[in-house]
C-alpha cells in the first residue's frame with residue numbers, strides 16, 4: 050500500500066498463510082473466454098490443456114531455487130478436493146490435458162494413491178503432466194500416477210554428477226534419478242529431465258556424467274538452462290561479486306551466463322561451434 054502523493058510507503062504485514070487450501074474456491078474459469086483459449090491451444094499444440102494447482106510451496110533447500118512467495122512452507126489440498134476440481138473441469142470444459150503447476154506434485158504420503166482411487170471411482174481422470182523430485186518416485190507412486198492417467202512427469206534432475214547435486218544442496222542421489230526414470234517408463238509414463246549446466250565447480254567430467262545419465266535414462270524430453278543466480282538465494286550470494294552488467298532476464302537471455310561460470314558463454318547455444326568442449330545437445334522447451 051502506498052500514499053504516492055506524500056511519498057510515504059507503508060509495507061503491509063505479511064498475510065497469514067492459508068493452511069486449509071480446500072477452503073478456497075475453484076479457479077474462476079468463468080472469467081476466461083474458454084472457447085477462445087481452447088481454440089488457440091488446439092491451433093498451436095493440437096490439443097487443449099488447462100492448469101491446476103494442488104499445493105503451495107516446497108520444503109526442500111536447492112540453493113539456486115528462489116522462493117520469494119511461500120519460502121519453505123508447504124501446504125496441500127486434499128486429494129478429495131483436487132479430484133472434485135478435475136471432475137468439475139471435465140464436466141464443464143472437457144480439457145484434453147491438465148498441467149499441474151505445483152513445484153512438487155503429491156509430496157504427502159499416499160496422496161497420489163488416494164487421488165488415483167478417487168478419479169477411478171468418479172470416472173474423472175484427465176491425462177496430465179506434473180513435476181516431481183526423483184527421490185519421491187517409488188514403485189507405489191509410479192503405479193498410482195499411471196492409474197491416475199499421468200502422461201508425463203518432469204524431474205528436477207539437474208546433473209548426473211553427485212558432486213554437483215551436493216553443491217546445489219539438491220538432496221537427491223544420482224541413483225534416485227536413474228530409478229525414477231526407470232519406474233516411470235515401466236509404468237508407461239513419459240519422463241522429462243530439467244538439466245543445468247555451468248554450476249560453480251562443474252568440470253568437464255561432471256558434464257560427461259550428465260550426458261551419460263541422459264543417454265542411459267533416455268528421457269522423452271529435456272529442458273536445459275545455465276545455472277541462473279536469482280536474488281535471495283544462497284547461489285546468488287556465492288556469485289554476486291562476479292556479476293557483470295547483465296544481472297537479470299530483462300537484459301540477458303535465459304541461456305546467458307551472468308557470472309564467471311566454468312564454461313564459455315555460448316557453449317549451449319551455438320550449433321556451429323566446433324570447440325571440442327561444446328555440449329552436444331541443443332536446448333529445448335518442455336512440451337506437453
Ligand code: SF4
Pocket residue numbers: 107108109110111114115152153182205
Ligand atoms: S528446485 Fe524444486 S525441490 Fe528444489 S527447492 Fe525448488 S521447488 Fe523445491
